[in-house]
Amino acid sequence: MPEPTIAPAAADAALSAEDAKLVTLARSARARVGAAEGAAVRDQDGRTYAAASVALPSLSVTALQLAVASAAAAGASKLEAAAVVTEASNLDGAGHAAVRDLAADAPIHVAAPDGTLLGTVTQ
Template sequence: MTDLDPEDQKIITLARSARARTGTPEGAAVRDTDGRTYAATTVALPSLKLTALQAAVAAAVSSGAEGLEAAAVVTASGAVDEDSLAAVRDMTADARVFRADASGAVQETV
């Protein structure tokens, strides 16, 4: 998929960068309806576990976002985790969710 909107490519790049910087299994980024972006990675603490996409959605919500336009997750997994999708859908039912590999190539749009 090479015809991505530059704003969609931006959140994929942010997700890739977050993942690479921390060495976590996943990196994610979301864009809210005001155009602001939030990036996060997998959180795996003894008392708190979040997928990268859940963490990015939480960052958006805690910053006052009222909805999402799009989300991206960079993962080696063959699918976007159901709990991750649920977090996005809780904010906006029809937001695009891109699943990309470590190179940033989009493997799927949900």
């Protein structure tokens, strides 16, 4: 699968209140444990799930994969949107694929650690 392309955010880009909440939750999850990434997703019922990346000797999971797994484990069958807070310049393919397992068209907002929107992946 090719690298997901992040459409750069316009200078005046603003997220909806619901999507801004996802960025806030992702930032909090990342900061709470000092992880490389934080992520949050919103399911079809408006429930949110936040997670941080995990890097153990025997287990490595991206924040977005873990947030999607938490949603799926709670019974979510569709995602409305996702957000990732990262210092990386691109969205990881595994996290992107996990979101696409539950939503072919949900936007994935990518933000810097300070919450600045870097762009959105829509495909």
